[in-house]
Amino acid sequence: MSAYILEMESITKTFPGVKALDDVNLQVEQGEIHALVGENGAGKSTLMKVLSGVYPYGTYDGKILFEGQECQFKNIKQSEELGIVIIHQELALSPFLSIAENIFLGNERQSKSMIKWQETFAQSKKLLERVGLKESPETPVMEIGVGKQQLVEIAKALSKNVKLLILDEPTAALNETDSENLLKLLLELKNQGISSILISHKLNEVSAVSDSITVLRDGQTIETIDATNEKISEDRIIKGMVGRELTSRFPERVPKIGETIFEVKNWNVYHPQQTDRKVIRDVNIHLRSGEIVGIAGLMGAGRTEFAMSIFGKSYGKKISGELYKNGKLIQVNTVSQAIDHGIAYVSEDRKTYGLNLIEDIKRNITLANLTRISNGSVVDENKEIMEAQQLREKLNIKTPSVKQIVGNLSGGNQQKVVLSKWIFAEPNILILDEPTRGIDVGAKYEIYSQINELAEEGLAVLVISSELPEVLGLSDRIYVMNEGRITGELSSAQANQENVMHLMTGTGGN
Structure with missing residues (x-):
């Protein structure tokens, strides 16, 4: 049997006008923590959506092998049935339901049409103990912090008999203590034989816990670094990500x-x-x-x-x-x-307070100062496109057109759109x-x-x-x-x- 729990071979995924993944290869060993790093737009999330069935078989080229068997996932449910579970950066929990209800949501403990509540709470308690969470299973999710909500998501994954756990920016919204606790839990799960793919921009965390690090750049696999024998420096990872040495993290400035x-x-x-x-x-x-x-x-x-x-x-x-x-x-x-x-305010929660995700880039940029591109009460669309294009170039928003829907952009490019909006407000x-x-x-x-x-x-x-x-x-x-x-x-x-x-x-x- 292969030493790899997961093999993704020559994965290519194309969107209209953009090749998001170009002949990408990824191999994850049984029981390891494998980091996936790269700049925003490098293809990390797209690759994981291919793996989990969000982008179903037939919409990409290449092959996926899980535990040595070729997989052709049509949806997330099929990948989860084999033990592949992804936890997204935006947590998929209902704040009004209890912890136990969230853990088994869509995977209910039931007999015919009746929920087995006693079994639900008993199993939830065991799962919470396993992830180190002392809260009662009956506690509403809205009453616990983001760090504990992450642990609930992992408990939810464990309830599905997870074999490969994918975590997309799991510590982005956590404080230092909660981040450390989450990383310790990943190491404990590794000791229990569970493999993990960790997507993170916090390179100190990547180098602290990873056994292997795969670098993506512009939709291509650049290298996979073995981190088992020595700690890999952040500068070493950055060189692979950006294709050059980044001598200073902060640009020089004379105020x-x-x-x-x-x-x-x-x-x-x-x-x-x-x-x-x-x-x-x-x-x-x-x-x-x-x-x-x-x-x-x-x-x-x-x-x-x-x-x-x-x-x-x-x-x-x-x-x-x-x-x-x-x-x-x-x-x-x-x-x-x-x-x-x-006064302009760029919110910490760009998706809720900063952007209209179903609108295009130009409309998001001009929204806070429509009078600047309007004749009376009518928007001058040519002027709107021109102004948005100038800001797209100035902030290096990586997209072929300002007519691109903002929800399709990477996190870094979305943040640049928010910043552009408030720059446009003068x-x-x-x-x-x-x-x-x-x-x-x-x-x-x-x-x-x-x-x-x-x-x-x-x-x-x-x-x-x-x-x-x-x-x-x-x-x-x-x-x-x-x-x-x-x-x-x-x-x-x-x-x-x-x-x-x-x-x-x-x-x-x-």
């Missing part, structure tokens, strides 16, 4: 900082449902033209809540405090007012919330370069990021938040990981 153009004074925000719970407490910050200011903080520190609350009160109740632009008090009670005052103050979440190193560098260019043009840029090296690498000045408060302000010269971490955890700093 030209001007006058203060935006101030937030004595800002307080209460939770939208638990209206007696104060989420943001007496926050004071200022932003200057040409300056990139970072906000660092642990998960739950209130960074996103603060940003959304100042962007037209998109979050919170009983909001109090004052906003000043160029020294004048302004009223920003709606998103429209925020845009009118030159803001003075740009708030970027997790601007590179789920994006590869090459696309990150391009977005960092664009952020620097916007600051060079005189914008005040506020960057929120859970990646501390990103905050340190981009920012001229850093505010640190803990439990809804600003616990410190550091210049770039003062800021290092130790000082910021002290302030993030509320233990003081230097």
